[in-house]
Amino acid sequence: MSNPPVRPLAERVVIVTGGANGIGRAYCTDLVLAGCRVVVADIDGDGAQALAQALSGEVGDERAIGVAVDVTSPEETREMAQAATAAFGRIDVLVNNAGSYPHVAFDAIDLEAWRRVMSLNLDSVFLCVKAVLPAMRAQGGGGIVNVATNLVWSGLPNMTHYIAAKSAVVGLTKALARELGHEGITVNALAPGAVIPDRRLSLAGARAVDEIVNYQAVKRPQAASDLVGAMRFLCSPDADFISGQVLTVDGGLTMH
Template identity: 40%
Template sequence: MRHSRKIRGVTCLYTFSHFGRTMGEANAMKLRNKVALVTGGATGIGKAVCLAYAAEGAKVVVNYWNTPVEAEQVRAAIIESGGEAIVQQADVSNAAEVERMIQAIGEIWGGVDIVVNNAGIYPNKTWYEITEEEWDRVMNVNLKSCFLISKAVFPYMKERKYGKIINVSSVTFLRGQKGFVHYVASKGGIVGFTRAMAREVGEHGITVNAISPGAVKTEQEILTYDEERLAESAAYLAKEQCFARRQLPSDMVGGFVFLASPDSDFITGQLLNIDGGWVMH
């Protein structure tokens, strides 16, 4: 079954081809019966990851902060296609809300096997005009949340001697980006956090890796910028990337499935670029 949704001129396509497989084929799903929490899972990359994980048999927790309608649409799409999913609202930069969410997931499904720390914000502002409050907000949502979520799920993963933590960084950390100093700094911090955490938790069978997307065309970008800015961005990327088209959330899911699956059990502390060859590192 294929699901396609038109979002202001952008078609995001997701495939649920596993539903209706034979029992043997169903057992071959890479994430069968694993509980996967995706923060910022209602739109963009997070949405694509939620749907991809469900297609591989995971029980998906769609976390959101202020997009309840979109989160429910993701949950409904998964349920309609034969998967399992729940929705959890939480500000992932708030320790109390994170603890409440993880406790609720534990009561429903017994714990968390896979975490994708995807929630993030990227306000555009010249560096010297950024206020302390704005700086702290970006750091809290983008970086502190990775720490809070990882800390909250650690007891479950430690007990099971298994866990997959995937943090979403950005290629802007590798190349820099004007107008986004706070965002780039937070994404660089995620890479450092990933490498240090990998050394902390490896003895418990937990892997910690990061993925750095390129300039992914998401609902948030479309709502943030005007048509002229979007066209300029597309023209620039057509020259800089190895591929002339814009990157879509669906281009990301293979890497996320791989790092969440047993195929990557001996891979940890790594940064995987998925950016169409924009930055070669």
């Protein structure tokens, strides 16, 4: 019996928004080491360029570029896509990772704060997808991975606007998968749990960490390293026949 064909991730061009820090940094690092060419896109332009230079130096090739981008700006998201195609010639995958998760009681959320969280977590996905679609259509396909949260399945007090935005991202993922599939473009979502260190946890302290771990099927805190494999899979050719799905990685805290 012959061996199954190798389906390499190498040489895929991936844009990661919010890529300079936190979990986005872990995604960028893992994808570069897997052979991808990565656009580290972040509002922290200096941080994005520094990470790109470090990653390129580590693998001995220009595998990454850093791009300063405000993902709530139509102009800057278009410039991000243009920078990717100028550097690498194509855009195979967009990872919509940028976002924020303020911890505020519902009664304390005014309309301005509501719209700000919606803009960064939901409008940014809309704008970044709009920006990359021309390149993906021209090359005959591509993939989009939207980062959601496991909280869309369970809810949590004091994060109403964040969870509402991420729930809309899940709906947008499914709608886009239906609309873009005939063009060879897949759309999926990754829903992480609470990663240590994480602002949601630091606000509550060690007791909250223990409570979360107690409810998980896997009895240990989640780290960024627990997410990179799932992201690498969703960015790979092995996921090319998967679309409209939400992959939850939270140690079995939520099951659905």
